[in-house]
Amino acid sequence: MRNVYVLGTGMIKFGRYPDKTVPQLGGAAAILALKDAGIAIKDVEMFACGNLQLSNAMVGQRILQQIGQTGIPVINVANACATGSTAFREAYMSVAAGMYDIAMAVGVEQMGKAGLLGGAGGGDPAYSTEGKLGSGTMPAVFGQAGIEHMRKYGTKLEHFAKISVKSHKHATKNQFSQYRNEVSLEDVMNARMVAFPNTLYMCCPTGDGAAAAILVSEDKLKQLAGGRKRAKVAASILTSDPWTDRDLILPDVSTLTRRASKQAYEKAGIGPKDIALTELHDCFATAELVHYENLGLCGDGEAGKFIDSGGGVHPGLGGHDPVNVSGGLLSKGHPLGATGVANICEVVWHLTQDDRAKERQVPNAKAGQAHVIGLGSACTIHILTV
Amino acid sequence: MAEQAQATDTGPRPIVAWLKLAPKPHLEAIKCACGAIYLDPKRVACSKCGEADKFKPLTLSDKGKVYVFSVVHQSYPGIKTPYVTAIVDLPEGVSVRANLTDVDPEQAQKEPNKIFNLPVELVTGVAAKDREGHDVIAFSYRPSKN
Numbered sequence A: 001m002r003n004v005y006v007l008g009t010g011m012i013k014f015g016r017y018p019d020k021t022v023p024q025l026g027g028a029a030a031i032l033a034l035k036d037a038g039i040a041i042k043d044v045e046m047f048a049c050g051n052l053q054l055s056n057a058m059v060g061q062r063i064l065q066q067i068g069q070t071g072i073p074v075i076n077v078a079n080a081c082a083t084g085s086t087a088f089r090e091a092y093m094s095v096a097a098g099m100y101d102i103a104m105a106v107g108v109e110q111m112g113k114a115g116l117l118g119g120a121g122g123g124d125p126a127y128s129t130e131g132k133l134g135s136g137t138m139p140a141v142f143g144q145a146g147i148e149h150m151r152k153y154g155t156k157l158e159h160f161a162k163i164s165v166k167s168h169k170h171a172t173k174n175q176f177s178q179y180r181n182e183v184s185l186e187d188v189m190n191a192r193m194v195a196f197p198n199t200l201y202m203c204c205p206t207g208d209g210a211a212a213a214i215l216v217s218e219d220k221l222k223q224l225a226g227g228r229k230r231a232k233v234a235a236s237i238l239t240s241d242p243w244t245d246r247d248l249i250l251p252d253v254s255t256l257t258r259r260a261s262k263q264a265y266e267k268a269g270i271g272p273k274d275i276a277l278t279e280l281h282d283c284f285a286t287a288e289l290v291h292y293e294n295l296g297l298c299g300d301g302e303a304g305k306f307i308d309s310g311g312g313v314h315p316g317l318g319g320h321d322p323v324n325v326s327g328g329l330l331s332k333g334h335p336l337g338a339t340g341v342a343n344i345c346e347v348v349w350h351l352t353q354d355d356r357a358k359e360r361q362v363p364n365a366k367a368g369q370a371h372v373i374g375l376g377s378a379c380t381i382h383i384l385t386v
Numbered sequence B: 001m002a003e004q005a006q007a008t009d010t011g012p013r014p015i016v017a018w019l020k021l022a023p024k025p026h027l028e029a030i031k032c033a034c035g036a037i038y039l040d041p042k043r044v045a046c047s048k049c050g051e052a053d054k055f056k057p058l059t060l061s062d063k064g065k066v067y068v069f070s071v072v073h074q075s076y077p078g079i080k081t082p083y084v085t086a087i088v089d090l091p092e093g094v095s096v097r098a099n100l101t102d103v104d105p106e107q108a109q110k111e112p113n114k115i116f117n118l119p120v121e122l123v124t125g126v127a128a129k130d131r132e133g134h135d136v137i138a139f140s141y142r143p144s145k146n
Helices: A022-037 A059-067 A083-096 A138-153 A157-171 A185-190 A218-224 A255-268 A285-294 A303-308 A328-332 A336-351 A355-360 B002-009 B105-110
Strands: A004-011 A046-050 A074-077 A102-110 A193-195 A208-217 A231-240 A277-279 A367-374 A378-385 B026-032 B055-059 B063-072 B083-090 B094-100 B119-129 B135-143
Touching (some): A004 A218, A022 A059, A022 A102, A022 A208, A046 A083, A059 A102, A074 A083, A083 A208, A102 A336, A138 B063, A231 A255, A231 A336, A255 A378, B063 B094, B063 B105
Parallel strands (some): A046 A102
Antiparallel strands (some): B119 B135
C-alpha cells in the first residue's frame, strides 16, 4: 500500500441551511477543498460521497453536476454516523492501492430539525414497539451506555455534565461550530432531561453541514504541495460490531471501538501518549466518557477521574489529552454524513497549523486521531501524522 | 368452523413474535448449540458461531434482573413520557429490552443503584388496538412480588 496524504480540506459552518440543497452544501465544501489543495475538479480521478438520509439519491453525482461533470467514478456511501469517514476511507483506499493518484471525499447532510432518530417503527403503528418495549431512540440507547459505566464504576452525573461544559467552551473558539455559547455545570445539570442521564446540553443537535478532503499519493504531494505542510493518513480503520452478549439488544459501542483503536495504533506505530488531539464521537456526553477508555486515553474505569483531572480539556485551558477541541458533535453539530470528514479536517488543521484552527490550535501536534461510531454498527478511526 | 375461525380472528395479538400468550404469557427464544440465544425465531444463522441448523426452541423465564435502564423524557408524538426503559438479564443468559412498570422514574434517577440488579417479573397488558380491532399485547417487567 502506498502512503496517502491530505492535500486539501474544506468545510462549511455547521448549522441550518433551509434555502440550500444537499448537492449545493456538498459542492460548496468540495470547492473549498479543491481551492485549498490548489487543484481543479478536472484533476480529481475518483470521488467518494458520504450522505445518509438521501442515500438512494445519487448525491455524489449531483454534487458533480453542481461543480464539474468530469465523468470520473463516483461512489455513494452510507454507513450511519460513520458515513463521511467511510467515504474518506474509500478515497484513501483507492489512492493507497495505486488505483488513482488524486481522490476526493465529501461528507454532507441536511437534517433540519430531524428530532430523536432511531426507534420508530413501520407498518401498523399499533405494533411499533417504541415506548411499549423500552426505547430504541438514540438518547435512550446512549443514555444506557453511560448508565452501564455508572453501574460498573460509580460514575456520577457530574462527570457526564462536565463533558458538555468542556465541549461548549471549546466551541466558542470554532467559527465552524453550530453552537458557540458557553454553559455552566449548573446549566447542564438543570437542563431539561431528554433520556437519563443525558440532559438537553448533553445531546448533540441535528443540523446541516458539509466537509471535504482531497487525498493524494506521495508523488502527487511532491508535485502539488509546493512546500506546504501536509498530513499523512497513518491509519484508516473500519470495524463492525462483533458478537457480544447484549449487542443485539443494547448496541455495544465499546467493543468495536476498542478493536478499531488497537488496529489504528498498531498500523500507525504509535500509542495514545503520542496523540496530541482526539476528535471522538460525542453524539452524547455519555458516549464521550466511555470512549476515553475505549481509545486508551485513560485506563478502564478511570474516565471519571480523567475528566475530573482536566483530561479532554484544551491545554490552553489548563487541560491535557485534548478531546473535541472543535466543540465536538455536542456543540459543533452532527450533520450525520458530514461528521466523519469534518473530524478529519479538524485534526489535519491542527497538524498543519492551518489558520482555520488558529483560535484553538493545539501546540506541537504531530499526531491526532478522528473516531466515529455509526450505530448499527460501524466504527472508523483515522490517525493522521506530520 | 366458521364461528371458531372468527373467534380466533378477534383474539389478542402479541406485539412481537417471540411473546407467546398461551398457555400463559411468556417469551420464546431459540438457542444455538454454541450457547447464543436469540429472540428472533426466523433468523438465518447464528451470528456468534455462523452455524445455521443448530437452533432449538427455548422457553424463557418470566423472572430476571435489571442490567441498566434510562428514563425517557422525550419521545415521538403519542408516546407518553416519562417512562423507564430497561435491559433485563434473564437467567438463561439472554437480555431483553422492555419498559419497567411500578418503578417511579423520578426515584430511579435519584437512586440508580437501587435499580441495578433489581429482581423483576414479566407482566403483560393491552398496549394498543390494531387496524383490524385486535388488542395488541405488550409485555413489561415490574419489581418481583415474591
